Amino acid sequence: MRALRFTEEQLRNYANRTGKVVVDDGRRMIIEPTPVKESKYRNKRTKVDGFTFASKKEAGRYQELRLLEKAGKITSLAIQERWPLTVNGIKVGTYVADFSYWDESDHSKGRVVEDCKGYKTPIYKLKKLLMFAIHGVKIRES
Numbered sequence: 579m580r581a582l583r584f585t586e587e588q589l590r591n592y593a594n595r596t597g598k599v600v601v602d603d604g605r606r607m608i609i610e611p612t613p614v615k616e617s618k619y620r621n622k623r624t625k626v627d628g629f630t631f632a633s634k635k636e637a638g639r640y641q642e643l644r645l646l647e648k649a650g651k652i653t654s655l656a657i658q659e660r661w662p663l664t665v666n667g668i669k670v671g672t673y674v675a676d677f678s679y680w681d682e683s684d685h686s687k688g689r690v691v692e693d694c695k696g697y698k699t700p701i702y703k704l705k706k707l708l709m710f711a712i713h714g715v716k717i718r719e720s
Contacts, residue, residue, distance in 0.1 A: 619697050629657060636676055636694040639720050643677055652679040652690075659691075661715075663708045673705045675717070692718045 621633035627644075631637040646652045659678045663671040677692040691709070695702065709715045 621696065633694065633696065635696060635720075639677070639692070639694050643679065647679070651683050652681055655679045661691075661709060661713060663705065663712060665708075665712070670708070671705065673709050689715070690718055691715050692720055695719050 621635075624631050624634050624637035626637045626640055629640070631640060640657070643652065643655055647655050656678045657676070659675045661673040661675065662669055663673055675691045676694050677690075679690055679692075680688065681690050693702075706717050709717055
């Protein structure tokens with residue numbers, strides 16, 4: 579395999595475009611891979627059935643809910659359903675539920691909105707209150 583030769587300017591332009599780090603070790607210039615940044619809450623994005631979930635916990639809960647849906651315990655499973663948060667005709671935000679579904683085992687519960695939380699941020703706590711105040715929906719946390 580033949581080594582590619584770049585001018586210093588070409589190498590720096592490439593590094594700027596790709597976000598890679600260029601290191602000059604005295605004899606040659608080396609492109610180092612971009613360091614992987616750890617997520618703020620240490621969650622790991624996980625893919626299941628073509629969906630990408632924010633954490634392993636959320637992906638695991640999705641698999642549990644799919645089994646419950648196949649067993650007929652729940653119906654109409656929805657992922658990432660958006661709920662507008664409107665106060666006095668002014669949209670103040672949007673709540674995105676991890677999951678929502680109809681609980682067939684307990685008809686008194688009806689529509690269930692569920693969120694997988696490892697850490698409850700102040701914004702989440704506010705949106706949870708707004709969901710109850712505006713839509714009358716209590717969010718189930720798993």
